[in-house]
Amino acid sequence: MRDPDKLDNLIKAYDIRGIVPGQLDDELAYQVGAAFAHHLGADLIAVGHDMRVSSPALAEAFAAGAASRGTDVLAIGLVSTDLLYFASGVGDVPGAMITASHNPPAYNGIKLCRAGAAPVGQDTGLTQIRALLENGLPEYDGELGQIGYQDLLPAYAAHLRGLVDLTASRRLKLVVDAGNGMAGRTAPVVLRHPAFEIVPLYFELDGTFPHHEANPMNPANLSDLKAAVRREGADAGLAFDGDADRCFFVDEAGEAVSPSAVIGLIATKELALHPGSAVIYNAITSRAVAELITENGGRPIRTRVGHSFIKQVMADNNAVFGGEHSGHYYFRDFWNADSGMLAALHVLESLGNTDQPLSALTGRYVRYVASGELNLTVSDIPGTLARIEANYTARGATADHLDGLTITHPGGAWFNLRPSNTEPLLRLNVEAPDAATMTQIRDAVISAVQAGDSRHERVDAAS
Template sequence: MSTSATTSYQPATEFNPIIIDSFKAYDIRGVLGVNLNEDIAYRIGRAFAQILSQRYHASVKAHDNDMATLKPAIVIGSDIRHSSEQLKQATIAGIIDAGIDVIDLGMSGTEEVYFATSHYQALGGIEVTASHNPINYNGLKLVKEHSKPISADDGLAEIQALAESGQFTTKNRSGTLQLLIDKSAYIDHVMTFIDTDKLKPLKLVINSGNGSAGPVVDLLIEKLAQAGAPIEIIKLHHTPDGSFPNGIPNPMIEANRVATQHAVLENKADLGIAFDGDFDRCFMFDEHGEFIDGSYVVGMLAQAFLNKYPNESIVYDPRVIYNTEAVIKEHDGKAVISKSGHSFIKQVMRDSGAVYGGEMSAHHYFRDFFYCDSGMIPWLLTIELLSITSKTLSELVSGYIKAYPSSGELNFRLTTHDAPIIISAIEDKFSSENPTKSMLDGLSLNFGEWRFNLRASNTEPLIRLNIESRGDKELLAIKTQEVQQWLAAQGAVPA
């Protein structure tokens, strides 16, 4: 469906310099009314559009054929939070005042913006979302042409500086606004990742968390039914509701997993699936209701892709690596490690041409999805894998878990020292054991039979610890306790 529309936001006539402290390493995230509001959203939208427009015209003038195919438009969508529509309208007003056309996707998930940015050959895209953050937060996720990420050192700082200064150029024309809420091209593309003829009878519990996932899940269910796939779906917390009556959709919090686990057991389902608010992450539960750590899902999907595409590259992050590297080696793939974070993973994937990339945080990236992350593709691939192998999910991952047990990610708030001091001190503590060291992302020390990664969060005031061993749960427990006690002595409090 396509209609013309107008924005309801009316901007200020003068723009005094301000400080906008909602800019983070990869996106914009802030507390409503404190460091994010409609006026700030307008400034960000206008700055984003102005900078992308300037780059576009400079590239066309320089006969950059890659940029010449683009349209001077920006795609925008928003999640279900009550504040998202108002922030989106303000952002749209800023883009239009910068002379750039806008394609509004309506209520959508982040991956729909990724898809539409490339599908419509737009200059860039914006999703208004705070993902899994508390209800008093919101934010904006930005991408540039071809759905490429924008980070602090690759344009985000420039956008922040212009938004803060308010020194916008005046355009002879205003942009236009078009509402395009038809999801069919996106749904069709997502479905190309699996062969529906291979699907066997399966019962799934899907928990949309009252976020933005519900409408997309419905469309995918419809496609599966049209293909005659024998898939039964039990919907949980399915209706989008910005008040989040069943809690903020964040399956990383153990208490938020209980509803999905109970539904899997009560319905004797083969698989449980849960999403965060903007569904760019996918979380899995096996047939026993057990939550599957994201690092083992990375190994499983790596295997699935290498079975389809031998000798391809797989990208992974350095927090938990033993299982992923073993799977890639066993299936004759090429292991490519990357710093954590979507902008790093996506760039390394583009550089290496990797078919798949995964992070233990439940972000999964796909070459054939413009090197972007998707929360819908992983569960489709998983039901295909369950069907092809005739195995349960627990059977698929139990070998991984036994061979390479891990602590899961442990988070700490620092009360005495900052992260660099802690990381330097723990390196000194273990230096006498001569571990193999990597500083690719925080500090990784590998002792042969066990290893750990300690890094500062890019999005929260936390330090994150992951420990793993080679098949030795007792050693894992001992070392986890040892490192935790040491961190406690340095003033690190479990978060």
């Protein structure tokens, strides 16, 4: 049985994540594997892991735990998270991925899914698994499950390439920054195509991340990619996070492409093929996304941040596509799961079929000016949100609480303050029709947050 207080710091809204071995160790991974297998009663579970130093042992312990309850395990080895989703989807089996995504090297975690890559979060299984960890599993004296091994990378790569059409593509020169993460294994296989010339950056698998954090949402981690794109005269740059389920794009001038523009591009593309479909977007995505979905005959559906929530809304509405401003992109033809590599192929298909540069292609989908995500250290998060809401609504703005606090001004500018799940932070995103208005609102919100709080530290980019 596990201490409930320690589990509070480990079990998040949609995965299990903590420092190894202080919070997460092989013994706990074994127990989570056993609890997951018991909760589902599945005959077979697929288990994969990333390149972190602690990942192979945690994956082995998880698999042994699942087998201890009579469940067979398909161990698929070193994989990206979306390759684990592929295994779950194509095999119609539950899955477990040992990864801490973009977190620093000391961290690791476990992402779980049900058969068909269906999400597991607090409302879809994590609560029950936590209860089993706290109270202990019932006795089991049946046969042990068997553990087998299979490399699914070739099948995964073929599946992704089958979802796009690259036959008419012009040849593209691409710089790909794997950040020493799992894209270093998957990108060379998926992107092995006559349409692409690949310039690799940091493809060596190394869970200590010797060059930069594998978190492309932080602009500092795109510096090497931007410089390489300019140096190589490349058509585009791709940056993946540690488990390669997110992808960020850099254009031919070495400038970062807004993830909201990527959502607009792919949504428009998918709606042309599936008219009238629903498209999901989250609360911090540009308002241009909803406008573009509507203009292209789709049904825009706004949801909170987080993959387990979006996947469920995708399934409930049979949505063709979903996107988050954090670089997660979800596809109906990929079991509603997110795949940074599939998003890359969609963007590259569109780029290869036009003579325009990436900046012009994605520029069609940019209508407003955004601040990017800023982290504000706050000691009293509930009190700060209540104070900010009262301040702005008293002056005619509207508020909603779908995910944190979103304040919309009468002229259409908006900002969102969203609490971090793990740190005493409020994450601020601002969008306005022009740069001056965005800057004024951004600075006013930062001042208002800091004016009533004892901690004034500001971090300029989400980490």
